[in-house]
Each structure stands twice: as structure tokens, then as C-alpha cells.
Amino acid sequence: MTATLIDGKAIAARMLGQVQAEAGDLAERGWAPRLVSISVGDVAAAELYVRNQQRQAEAAGVAFEARNYPAEISLEQLIGVLHGLNADPRVNGIIIQRPLPAHIPVKTLQKAVHPMKDVEGMHPASIGNIVYNDLTLGPCTAVAAVEILKTLPLRMEGLDVCVIGHSEIVGKPIAFLMMGLGATVTVCHHMTRQVAVHSRAADAVFVAVGKPGLVTGEMLKPGAALIDIGINRVDGRTVGDADFDSCAQVAGWITPVPGGVGPVTVATLMKNAVLATRMQMDHYTAAFAVER
Amino acid sequence: MTATLIDGKAIAARMLGQVQAEAGDLAERGWAPRLVSISVGDVAAAELYVRNQQRQAEAAGVAFEARNYPAEISLEQLIGVLHGLNADPRVNGIIIQRPLPAHIPVKTLQKAVHPMKDVEGMHPASIGNIVYNDLTLGPCTAVAAVEILKTLPLRMEGLDVCVIGHSEIVGKPIAFLMMGLGATVTVCHHMTRQVAVHSRAADAVFVAVGKPGLVTGEMLKPGAALIDIGINRVDGRTVGDADFDSCAQVAGWITPVPGGVGPVTVATLMKNAVLATRMQMDHYTAAFAVER
Numbered sequence: 001m002t003a004t005l006i007d008g009k010a011i012a013a014r015m016l017g018q019v020q021a022e023a024g025d026l027a028e029r030g031w032a033p034r035l036v037s038i039s040v041g042d043v044a045a046a047e048l049y050v051r052n053q054q055r056q057a058e059a060a061g062v063a064f065e066a067r068n069y070p071a072e073i074s075l076e077q078l079i080g081v082l083h084g085l086n087a088d089p090r091v092n093g094i095i096i097q098r099p100l101p102a103h104i105p106v107k108t109l110q111k112a113v114h115p116m117k118d119v120e121g122m123h124p125a126s127i128g129n130i131v132y133n134d135l136t137l138g139p140c141t142a143v144a145a146v147e148i149l150k151t152l153p154l155r156m157e158g159l160d161v162c163v164i165g166h167s168e169i170v171g172k173p174i175a176f177l178m179m180g181l182g183a184t185v186t187v188c189h190h191m192t193r194q195v196a197v198h199s200r201a202a203d204a205v206f207v208a209v210g211k212p213g214l215v216t217g218e219m220l221k222p223g224a225a226l227i228d229i230g231i232n233r234v235d236g237r238t239v240g241d242a243d244f245d246s247c248a249q250v251a252g253w254i255t256p257v258p259g260g261v262g263p264v265t266v267a268t269l270m271k272n273a274v275l276a277t278r279m280q281m282d283h284y285t286a287a288f289a290v291e292r
Numbered sequence: 293m294t295a296t297l298i299d300g301k302a303i304a305a306r307m308l309g310q311v312q313a314e315a316g317d318l319a320e321r322g323w324a325p326r327l328v329s330i331s332v333g334d335v336a337a338a339e340l341y342v343r344n345q346q347r348q349a350e351a352a353g354v355a356f357e358a359r360n361y362p363a364e365i366s367l368e369q370l371i372g373v374l375h376g377l378n379a380d381p382r383v384n385g386i387i388i389q390r391p392l393p394a395h396i397p398v399k400t401l402q403k404a405v406h407p408m409k410d411v412e413g414m415h416p417a418s419i420g421n422i423v424y425n426d427l428t429l430g431p432c433t434a435v436a437a438v439e440i441l442k443t444l445p446l447r448m449e450g451l452d453v454c455v456i457g458h459s460e461i462v463g464k465p466i467a468f469l470m471m472g473l474g475a476t477v478t479v480c481h482h483m484t485r486q487v488a489v490h491s492r493a494a495d496a497v498f499v500a501v502g503k504p505g506l507v508t509g510e511m512l513k514p515g516a517a518l519i520d521i522g523i524n525r526v527d528g529r530t531v532g533d534a535d536f537d538s539c540a541q542v543a544g545w546i547t548p549v550p551g552g553v554g555p556v557t558v559a560t561l562m563k564n565a566v567l568a569t570r571m572q573m574d575h576y577t578a579a580f581a582v583e584r
Contacts, residue, residue, distance in 0.1 A: 123417075123420070124416075124417045124420030124421050124423075125415075125416045125417040125420055126420065127419075127420035127423045128415070128416030128417055128418065128419035128420030128421075128423070129416050129420075131416070131419045131420070131423070131460055131464050131465070131468075157483045158483045158484060158485050160485070166471050168423055172423050172468060172471065173423070175467075175479075176423075176464065179458050179464065179479055179481070182481075182483040183483075184478065184479070184480055184481070184483070184484040184485070184490070185478070185479050186476065186477065186478040186479075186490075187467075187471055187476070187477055187478075188476055189471070189474075189476070191449045191450045191474040191475075191476070192450060192476040193450050193452070193476070198476070198478075
């Protein structure tokens, strides 16, 4: 293996340290950050994930309330719940846990969360703000993947970047964020004729598709950075979208799965929580400053 | 010249015909589309442009009110005006004409326009909806450029596209519109190391930078489509960003400037006006249907 392994846990720990300091400062001003997590129906699948979020939040000084609603709840009732949380000044961020029952379209819920409380960065306005390059709350996984790349000794301006996968919440936001940093970005997906043509020319490759072994060593430029966002279960093991062994022979840097993007994503959620809280505090203050 | 010249005026005429039918249908239901144009201060620069919008609007059955406010008006006053227009059911779309005085930040105004009345497609939520690929109101110039490409006998899925220029309102939205159509998109800009490396490999090139002669024939793949969005004044003539003569020798299709993207952009604004009016009508109906 020639590639340097990127330690996601260490990056996350540094970020959570900053979040904790920020949360402490906000608490002193009477704005202790508080998240509410909404899950619906049988959450066995997500429960472990939610408990992990809760542990990380509380360790970073962010209050975390996990709510679970019965699978029979109607979309209208849930939207009512969200409007209540939007209006509640003691709630600074709202997390909508997936999966949701079939009768609850996730996008409709995401749009019902007030953009200033959208700590997952899923609201169209949050995504739009990335395009406008004034990033406030970005989609956690995408922001985490870019934060990881930024820890490497690479100049972002003019960097040739290939993003494989064009989902709204990962691939496309990564592309925007990297453009904002001055990179030249190509986005590939299942309709791309030859992904290797693009990935082989890139200084950094992000992959977020959900196909184990999709990216192999010969698809990479020697010394390139490979940020693997995929999370797949293969024979009881968790693996990414990259064929780790062959990629590690060619890449200059590579993220492990697990232990790469995952922990940094949770840390980013907490960073968004304190960002959202500060925005709400400033908004509240400004609203009075101009005597509306 | 080997390239086929793309007739923007003919494409615009077809679009305006559909707008007129749509506007007539809406008028019958009591929702005749109506736009309000806001300009501030000395508008000599924009006046010709605004009058052209007005003529096109009225020809397509869209009412158009051109308002001009004094250069001394404060940002707060203007935002108050916009809130009034947002709340007025007789106003279906709001256009904010550039240039604006230095003390009026255009983005702040754009964000103050209700997304459902954002016929220019400039609100962060409108941009975010492009990323989410459920396009309602898109930025007119970007939508127009893509509409032009769609008139060519090219399969969009898997098409290799190069976008030169990464502005929020043109380059980036074009990239995400093309991704939504299944193209493989690379976005180049002033920090890109070698634009020609990317443009030469593309089946279609969009250029929106504002530099006359930026794209030359040898930067194109023979037979490629070139959509020139640039508008520059050179010795009293209006030219695009492409060196037309050399590009026309290599490209398969090319847009003239003027007479290419320009007219289609105005037609797109009118299309957005009827789209916005229909959204508002449906929203209004739905609001009563569920007895809120």
C-alpha cells in the first residue's frame, strides 16, 4: 500500500473540540444549542445511528432530544409538529431520521423545516446557498467529504476533481463546494460513458454511489486523493465504493470505510447545530436592533 | 463555415406562442399573469432592455408594470415594497432590474422576493430546486441556454458537456440542469489550468464569461455544439465570448450573438411568468381544498 490512510476519527475529534468551545460560548449567552431528532415508526434500523448522534451531541455540549412518532402518523400531523419546532425558540436544529414510512415523502418534510434550523442542510434554500457560495448550513456528508480533502496538502484552486455520483444531498453539493474553492469539477454518474476517462485525469476523486468495488486502482491517477463516501454491507462487513486494496496501491491518500467520512459527517452535523444556533441568536438580536 | 447557425429568434417565437396560449387559459380562470419590474435610479442603461421585456410580455398576454424608484431609496424601503408585492395576489412575478445603486445589494433583494413570484429564478430556493431536479422557476439565461441545446438532434444522456464560467446565475445552474438531463458535466473557470483540455473533449460547450474571443475553433471537438452566452460590446458591435469565425469552422452548431441566447432568455422569463401564475393558482386552490 502506497496511499496514506486518512484518519476520519482524528479529524472529527478536532471538529468536535471546536464545537464544544462554540457551544459553551453560546450557552453563556443563554443560547445553549439544542437538537430535536424525529424518527417515525419502527426505527430499529436507524436506532444505533441516532444513539450515536445523541452521544456525540451530548459530548460536544449540544442537547439532543430523540423523538419517535408512530408509523400511522399522517404527513399533515408531522408537518404540524415541524411547524411547532420551527416556532419554538428553545429548538435550534431539527433532524429527520431516515427511513420514513412510504406515506411520508422525505423531501416534503425537509422543506417544512425552517432553513435556519435545517442542521442537515437538506432544505432547497440551504442547497441554493451553496450555489451562491455563501455556505451557512450545508448537507453534512458533502461538507464532511470536502472538509477531509481540505486537510490534505493540496491547493484547491485549479485542482482537477472528479465526483462520481450525482445525488442531490452528496454528489451535487460536493461539486458546488469544490467549485466554490476554485477546483475544476467533473460530475460522473450512471449515464456517464466512461467514468475512468474522467477519474483517471483527476487530482482528487469523490465517490458516493453505493456500489462496492466501483472504483479500482487503474481508474485513478497515481498520487490522487480518494474520498470514499459509500457505505455498503458485504458479507457482514462494512465497505465503501472503492476496491480498497487496488486503490491504496495507486492513490496518494485514501479514506477508510468505516472510520473515514462517517465520523466527520456526525461532527459536521454538530458544527451545523452551533452554526444554526448562532444564526438564530444573531437574527433575534438584529430583529430587535432595528426595532421591527 | 461548416456549423449550422442556431436561430434563437425562431425558438423564442415558438416558446412565446405557448406562453400566449397558457396566459389565455389562466386569464379565463381569473388568473391573468402580471409582472412588476423594479428598477432603481437612473435606468438609461437598462431602459431599452426593460422596454423590450414589456413589449414581449404584452405580446404574449402577460401584463407588465415597469416601476422606477429614486436612487436615494433605502434598502429597507425597497424590501418593504417587495413584501407588499409578495402579498399582493394581483402580482404574479417580480423582476429586479440591474444595475442597482451601490447601497442596494442585489442578492438581498432577490432573497426578499417570494420564491413563488421569483420569475427570474434567482432566489436561493429556486436555485436549490434545480439541484433537487424539480425545476419550477429557473434562472432565465441558464434555462434558455439549455432549452436551445435541447432543440438539437443530440441525446442528452451521457453527453459530455463543458461549461465555461461558474457564475451562480448562469454557469452553475446550466451545469445542474444538464446533470438533470443525464449529461456528464465539467465546469471550467478562471482558475482552471487548461480550459481547452476540457472543452476539446466535450460534445457541447456552453460559454458564459464575458470575454470576447475566449473560445476559439481549436478549443472545440469537430461537430460539437457551441452555445455562446456572452454579451460584449466591441467597437460598437455586440459579440459573444466565442471567436465566431474560427469556431464556426469546427463546431457542428453555433449560436449567433446577438440573435441566439438573448431572445430565448426573454421568452423564458415569460414562460416563468405563466408557470409562477399557475403555481400560485394551484397553491391558492389547494389551500382551500384542505380547509386551512
